[in-house]
Amino acid sequence: MAIVISKQKNAETLMDSVENISGINIRGCLQCKKCSNGCPVAGITRTGPAETIRRLQLNTGDELLENDLVWMCVSCETCFARCPMKIDMAAVMDALRHIALQKKSKGHNGNVPLFNKSFLNTVRIFGRTYDLGMLALYKIGTSSYLQDTDKFPMMLKKGKIALLPSFKADKKYIKRIFKNKKDIK
Numbered sequence: 069m070a071i072v073i074s075k076q077k078n079a080e081t082l083m084d085s086v087e088n089i090s091g092i093n094i095r096g097c098l099q100c101k102k103c104s105n106g107c108p109v110a111g112i113t114r115t116g117p118a119e120t121i122r123r124l125q126l127n128t129g130d131e132l133l134e135n136d137l138v139w140m141c142v143s144c145e146t147c148f149a150r151c152p153m154k155i156d157m158a159a160v161m162d163a164l165r166h167i168a169l170q171k172k173s174k175g176h177n178g179n180v181p182l183f184n185k186s187f188l189n190t191v192r193i194f195g196r197t198y199d200l201g202m203l204a205l206y207k208i209g210t211s212s213y214l215q216d217t218d219k220f221p222m223m224l225k226k227g228k229i230a231l232l233p234s235f236k237a238d239k240k241y242i243k244r245i246f247k248n249k250k251d252i253k
């Protein structure tokens with residue numbers, strides 16, 4: 069059988085896109101699974117971090133964007149601390165979220181994308197995260213105005229939430245980041 073060598077460049081795979089956005093070398097993963105063993109949410113997600121990486125390597129397609137870990141990863145960096153290849157999984161998950169939003173993937177887990185957007189909007193406005201502003205945006209988006217409000221006085225008393233945003237942020241610098249990354253949603 070004749071083998072035809074095409075000059076046409078292969079289309080960018082999901083792994084290529086993730087590597088380009090995150091700057092992480094996914095190909096270096098050894099599948100030692102230290103990340104999955106330490107991940108605090110892997111026990112409740114269908115796919116763990118090591119499997120996510122493996123699926124990217126095997127180019128199993130955009131179905132991976134519907135992976136619940138993409139939206140449930142809490143960016144704790146435990147996996148990064150344990151990884152012998154220094155693969156920053158939180159950055160990989162950020163890239164996957166970004167691509168999922170761009171492609172309007174249907175795999176969004178409940179209101180997590182709205183939470184993500186509320187967080188980014190407060191950083192965009194105040195130069196730093198502002199919990200109260202983020203909660204307000206989230207509650208407006210979900211129309212869940214009274215849900216969990218009973219916890220608010222205790223959080224305030226324990227200093228877990230501030231009434232006012234921080235004024236220490238370098239807003240100009242943050243604005244420049246958002247300007248350079250126009251596709252941050």
Ligand code: SF4
Nearest residue numbers: 097098100101103151
């Ligand atoms: S800890 Fe690192 S090398 Fe090991 S499976 Fe996870 S990502 Fe791959």
Ligand code: SF4
Nearest residue numbers: 107141142144145147
């Ligand atoms: S950063 Fe995400 S994937 Fe890594 S251990 Fe934490 S929750 Fe799991």
